[in-house]
Amino acid sequence: GESVGLHLPTLSVQEGDNSIINCAYSNSASDYFIWYKQESGKGPQFIIDIRSNMDKRQGQRVTVLLNKTVKHLSLQIAATQPGDSAVYFCAESTGGGADGLTFGKGTHLIIQP
């Protein structure tokens, strides 16, 4: 079946560097995408979302890029901090977000001091 996945299970970056977490999706009907952050012992926390009529959206220190041609989604975190250490999930949905979400398996972001 169609699924959402991530390229790397673990990403290690130096504190202060920029982080890029990638996600590939295969459902061409998906039109709504979300990034979640999950810290140890907590539930996933919403970071940023993007709809398919956009290719870039910026938040505070985070940017999501959507490339519909190659079905690729990325999350960029600027000036990575120790508090950014977590597992990051992408999720996709159809129906403009009214339908259920399909989650990727997650990337563990590790911050090196």
Added chain:
Amino acid sequence: DVKVTQSSRYLVKRTGEKVFLECVQDMDHENMFWYRQDPGLGLRLIYFSYDVKMKEKGDIPEGYSVSREKKERFSLILESASTSQTSMYLCASRPIASPLHFGNGTRLTVT
């Protein structure tokens, strides 16, 4: 801030027991969801509900049922717990067509 509260953080049950996992949200959200999270498998949808007394099967409903008698409360029921149901269970809610808000999870161990 949206608050999704799961009644237990940790639960240990025996095989064959009937198990109730409770979830309450305080933002009058229409939609509520139950996921389980397992290493290497990510989050998988068990059941969801678009409104009171409504329920829909997700991707892995076998061995589970749900109840939504009130808008703020969505219960997950394991009719006869098995060791394969040892997992982290996550409840979430949202207004229509908006991001999910998750609780902090219930880690269930079935022995």
